[in-house]
């Protein structure tokens with residue numbers, strides 16, 4: 473794997489024991505790779521990621537893995553709030569929903585798979601901690617979005633993709649659904665009603681695990697898939 477170095481000044485020490493046990497995927501959401509990398513290396517912008525992967529598979533390293541990069545912002549997973557402190561962040565070049573969202577090409581996916589496999593060898597990242605930015609910040613973020621192929625990544629041994637053919641019974645109520653979303657790791661309201669924030673969390677779930685339909689609705693298929701992921705995590 474050929475790595476280009478483009479050091480960013482935007483990083484600091486990981487807190488606590490310094491262990492990185494999460495992998496967070498993003499899209500750049502800008503018109504070009506150069507524009508995105510310039511921003512991720514701009515001291516004024518105060519954002520960064522460990523790696524950037526262009527659509528042709530070109531790989532840049534911006535921040536060493538042992539340092540905390542600044543990619544996730546205000547975010548949460550399984551009750552933890554310092555996602556940057558415990559994660560490796562990878563930016564995939566894609567214009568995103570704002571500038572012409574398009575599929576992630578094979579060369580880019582192949583480079584990501586190779587890089588992620590290396591990262592999983594170096595860090596104790598369980599499958600349930602391979603996440604979208606939208607998973608850890610469902611009220612603010614939509615990246616890498618519904619065109620990202622999580623099933624392909626899981627076939628390569630990276631991340632969680634349950635067998636959706638054999639699903640457990642869906643949650644009987646919104647409260648039970650919120651319990652399952654929380655068990656998966658989402659920072660969800662526990663209101664017992666389908667409020668706007670819960671709809672955002674369900675939309676984030678769909679972008680990851682039911683990309684054919686991300687409208688935030690609690691239809692049978694969505695409830696079944698939430699139950700399936702919660703069950704897979706309970707036994708992982």
Ligand SMILES: [Zn+2]
Pocket residue numbers: 497498499543605613615
């Ligand atoms: Zn992002």
